[in-house]
């Protein structure tokens with residue numbers, strides 16, 4: 302009897318599953334632009350086909366860009382990776398991206414972050430308020446001495462490499478520098494991240510390094526069950542990092558309380574620390590377990606989000622400058638004007654720390670244009686959002702049609718958006734800092750988040766719409782650390798750009814003439830033998846971590862003062 306029921310039910314089940322599958326593949330998001338789906342594979346075959354056309358290990362943004370070209374560059378496109386991954390919407394144009402990151406009545410803090418990141422909802426708003434003052438430009442500028450101290454160690458290493466002629470991975474050196482800086486800015490403690498001998502580095506950076514190394518190209522997915530051993534290793538490393546950070550928070554708080562005990566106002570800090578952590582600890586009356594966990598989680602996020610991205614910006618920036626003699630000269634001229642002809646980093650440091658030094662940092666307008674252009678061409682990160690299934694969240698097509706995209710992971714692909722030919726014209730792929738002159742303010746205030754007016758339109762009145770430059774993303778959930786990244790980058794460029802010449806090796810190496818001179822192309826840039834590209838290493842990093850040699854520039858003094 303049972304067997305007969307099963308036999309009757311099986312074909313019915315098969316028909317049901319088949320109908321469901323057909324609906325999922327062809328109907329559910331059928332109105333969205335997409336490659337031709339297959340009933341069994343969704344878009345996995347289409348994705349594989351595009352991937353196999355280029356470098357196997359290139360960053361997925363490059364694959365999406367090729368796919369978008371194939372589809373005639375729609376504002377967004379649908380990719381169905383079920384059952385291996387969640388179905389996705391890749392956003393390719395700035396007006397569409399703005400629909401995701403702006404505040405709306407539906408989502409007052411913009412569309413929630415991707416399902417792989419815990420979205421804290423209201424808690425996020427409270428926490429961001431706690432940490433915002435620590436990341437305000439007026440506060441960050443007071444941390445210049447800490448940034449300069451860490452930069453000095455970096456310069457010593459560059460001098461050493463210049464002397465020995467040894468090749469090295471510039472991105473790695475910069476990762477250690479930016480980790481040291483973010484550590485000092487956040488916690489006022491030295492993380493000792495810059496020792497050339499890795500065994501001498503601080504425990505936190507060693508654990509972070511190990512953790513990041515678990516995210517190689519093959520195992521970077523968040524689905525631990527696809528690689529349980531890697532998942533377990535990540536869990537163990539994250540737990541050890543947690544213990545170290547909680548310990549640090551307890552020590553910092555105890556120090557504050559000890560110093561406060563003589564004061565009538567319990568929360569008035571008498572400790573001179575200006576770290577972001579110490580500022581935020583003042584918001585808490587008691588150090589409850591919940592507070593400690595929250596602070597540790599936030600510091601962990603800041604450490605992670607705040608060093609890798611900035612190091613990538615700097616690695617690409619020095620490379621682009623080395624390849625574009627016109628831009629390098631303009632940077633050097635600006636630094637001469639602002640800091641005087643003495644190119645010794647100690648002289649630059651003295652000027653920055655003297656009264657009015659912060660003004661000099663803010664007047665580096667060509668350098669700011671270089672930073673802006675580097676982030677346009679090589680954005681280290683992007684945002685992924687997730688409107689909950691069944692929420693009815695819609696996006697508007699250029700034809701004015703509203704299409705439901707709830708349940709999709711929505712990825713604003715900055716790499717595609719920031720090279721949009723309809724915005725940046727024929728020079729969309731060129732390194733051209735001059736396009737930003739007069740428009741270099743990258744601060745959160747200049748963000749002028751596009752406002753949804755009554756018609757749901759976006760108001761933009763600049764030549765290049767602000768929304769078309771979004772390496773830090775926009776709207777209420779944008780990057781809290783963008784000012785810090787900007788200040789860091791300007792200080793490091795001021796100290797480095799006139800002292801050193803970087804020479805790329807391997808991918809991205811310059812083509813040279815018979816006389817051994819680099820060959821200049823029609824746009825005034827050095828021709829390369831083979832283009833350097835990004836690969837996915839948690840963030841988008843140069844595939845070889847920027848293999849270079851360094852030399853002292855012609856005008857640089859022979860040794861650091």
Ligand code: HEM
Nearest residue numbers: 603606607610611614682683684773774778779780782786
């Ligand atoms: C060049 C450097 C940097 C780039 C390109 C960058 C980029 C980004 C991007 C694209 C996001 C996602 C925003 C979104 O989902 O809408 C983000 C978020 C974030 N970034 Fe950065 N970032 C940089 C530096 C920093 C620094 C120095 C910090 C220091 C703490 C930092 C901390 C954060 C945090 C905490 C978030 C989450 C913000 C939130 O959800 O409220 N970032 N960043």
